[in-house]
Amino acid sequence: xxxxxxxxxxxxxxxxxxxxxxxxxxxxxxxxxxxxxxxxxxxxxxxxxxxxxxxxxxxxxxxxxxxxxxxxxxxxxxxxxxxxxxxxxxxxxxxxxxxxxxxxxxxxxxxxxxxxxxxxxxxxxxxxxxxxxxxxxxxxxxxxxxxxxxxxxxxxxxxxxxxxxxxxxxxxxxxxxxxxxxxxxxxxxxxxxxxxxxxxxxxxxxxxxxxxxxxxxxxxxxxxxxxxxxxxxxxxxxxxxxxxxxxxxxxxxxxxxxxxxxxxxxxxxxxxxxxxxxxxxxxxxxxxxxxxxxxxxxxxxxxxxxxxxxxxxxxxxxxxxxxxxxxxxxxxxxxxxxxxxxxxxxxxxxxxxxxxxxxxxxxxxxxxxxxxxxxxxxxxxxxxxxxxxxxxxxxxxxxxxxxxxxxxxxxxxxxxxxxxxxxxxxxxxxxxxxxxxxxxxxxxxxxxxxxxxxxxxxxxxxxxxxxxxxxxxxxxxxxxxxxxxxxxxxxxxxxxxxxxxxxxxxxxxxxxxxxxxxxxxx
Ligand SMILES: [Zn+2]
Numbered sequence: 001x002x003x004x005x006x007x008x009x010x011x012x013x014x015x016x017x018x019x020x021x022x023x024x025x026x027x028x029x030x031x032x033x034x035x036x037x038x039x040x041x042x043x044x045x046x047x048x049x050x051x052x053x054x055x056x057x058x059x060x061x062x063x064x065x066x067x068x069x070x071x072x073x074x075x076x077x078x079x080x081x082x083x084x085x086x087x088x089x090x091x092x093x094x095x096x097x098x099x100x101x102x103x104x105x106x107x108x109x110x111x112x113x114x115x116x117x118x119x120x121x122x123x124x125x126x127x128x129x130x131x132x133x134x135x136x137x138x139x140x141x142x143x144x145x146x147x148x149x150x151x152x153x154x155x156x157x158x159x160x161x162x163x164x165x166x167x168x169x170x171x172x173x174x175x176x177x178x179x180x181x182x183x184x185x186x187x188x189x190x191x192x193x194x195x196x197x198x199x200x201x202x203x204x205x206x207x208x209x210x211x212x213x214x215x216x217x218x219x220x221x222x223x224x225x226x227x228x229x230x231x232x233x234x235x236x237x238x239x240x241x242x243x244x245x246x247x248x249x250x251x252x253x254x255x256x257x258x259x260x261x262x263x264x265x266x267x268x269x270x271x272x273x274x275x276x277x278x279x280x281x282x283x284x285x286x287x288x289x290x291x292x293x294x295x296x297x298x299x300x301x302x303x304x305x306x307x308x309x310x311x312x313x314x315x316x317x318x319x320x321x322x323x324x325x326x327x328x329x330x331x332x333x334x335x336x337x338x339x340x341x342x343x344x345x346x347x348x349x350x351x352x353x354x355x356x357x358x359x360x361x362x363x364x365x366x367x368x369x370x371x372x373x374x375x376x377x378x379x380x381x382x383x384x385x386x387x388x389x390x391x392x393x394x395x396x397x398x399x400x401x402x403x404x405x406x407x408x409x410x411x412x413x414x415x416x417x418x419x420x421x422x423x424x425x426x427x428x429x430x431x432x433x434x435x436x437x438x439x440x441x442x443x444x445x446x447x448x449x450x451x452x453x454x455x456x457x458x459x460x461x462x463x464x465x466x467x468x469x470x471x472x473x474x475x476x477x478x479x480x481x482x483x484x485x486x487x488x489x490x491x492x493x494x495x496x497x498x499x500x501x502x503x504x505x506x507x508x509x510x511x512x513x514x515x516x517x518x519x520x521x522x
Contacts, residue, residue: 080285
């Protein structure tokens with residue numbers, strides 16, 4: 001059934017983003033303009049990956065002056081497609097049908113059984129089929145992998161050209177090198193080299209993240225990456241403070257590696273705090289990310305690590321325009337004082353740092369396999385929840401080192417409980433929200449958090465919560481380390497269910513702001 005998007009649109013907090021570019025030189029500004037042009041092309045490619053009908057739907061809605069059509073158009077620009085990710089992926093445009101699990105990256109109606117059977121009979125196809133950078137099509141009775149560079153050759157060539165023009169305006173340095181190698185990757189479909197060069201970019205003179213990255217949209221197998229782009233300016237003061245934390249991560253990783261028996265990376269993790277200039281492709285739609293850890297290629301994690309980028313713009317917007325309203329509703333009066341931007345920032349920082357921790361690959365059938373391949377569609381949820389829980393252990397480690405105060409440590413727990421509820425109002429199935437279900441059920445079972453039905457607020461025991469979260473982090477490490485799909489599935493079925501007290505609460509919070517959506521003035 002097609003839903004009316006109006007009530008949801010009214011709960012989106014739109015806000016303008018216009019960064020001051022005066023710190024850039026004239027040539028840097030010219031380079032930025034070319035990067036923004038390339039970033040905008042990522043939206044075209046993304047829509048092609050998502051559903052080929054989107055362009056036509058947009059044109060049809062734009063031509064229709066009725067209020068309903070105009071609201072649907074506004075919401076199409078929030079969601080990126082005609083399905084409402086904040087409402088169990090239900091369609092809000094007539095005639096589009098259900099969202100295909102594999103969107104436009106797999107043939108219609110291909111089943112997991114057919115997929116497995118094909119790979120059993122065609123083992124030589126496995127690498128291309130499991131690649132994040134191919135789409136799968138039907139070719140007569142056969143299945144066939146087509147590289148992104150071939151499938152989206154025309155827009156990717158335009159984007160490559162813009163990146164090269166940008167590189168010509170920049171002085172020698174990591175960003176210039178990355179722009180050149182990423183342009184080459186758009187043509188060759190070989191992303192590893194430029195992904196590694198991206199880690200060396202340090203957000204100066206500005207941050208450019210562009211290419212196929214996340215696999216969340218692939219609800220069929222979680223293999224295929226969607227194109228996106230993020231252009232931002234550095235926040236040097238905040239970056240410096242966070243780097244001080246990062247220096248203590250390797251010693252934590254070493255402790256963890258002894259416990260679980262893997263080889264620690266031992267390298268400091270590069271990170272940046274930035275302010276948004278532009279988002280394109282997947283980054284521009286649905287939930288706005290506040291931070292990310294890239295690249296996702298586990299092999300690169302082993303070889304070189306990863307880089308973390310934090311969007312101060314989006315963290316502040318979400319905190320003040322959405323989060324505060326939730327905190328006021330679901331926290332007890334004495335816990336509300338802990339709902340501070342600083343405490344949330346620390347939690348998010350540690351979540352992102354924790355994504356890079358732990359083992360990444362294991363041997364299976366005589367070859368090295370990443371966990372995401374073994375754990376399939378369960379991986380995204382497990383990885384997000386792992387990052388939350390291992391992040392808490394990391395925060396405790398920082399507290400022990402005196403980098404974080406006891407009050408900040410305890411206060412961050414309250415901000416996470418608020419974040420659970422915020423996620424569930426949007427969805428129970430999205431990776432982070434589903435991960436939060438595991439966390440909440442676990443905390444509840446361990447007597448650390450309970451929902452006071454009468455007063456509609458959560459009772460939080462922060463000390464018990466910290467211990468329970470640490471223990472759950474260890475569970476996630478075990479599940480990932482084993483890489484056993486069936487066992488992981490049993491774990492998920494046990495912990496990721498929606499507890500009965502939550503839907504009535506979520507129902508009562510349906511008047512609160514749901515998400516922020518930036519309007520970029522470039
Ligand atoms: Zn995450």
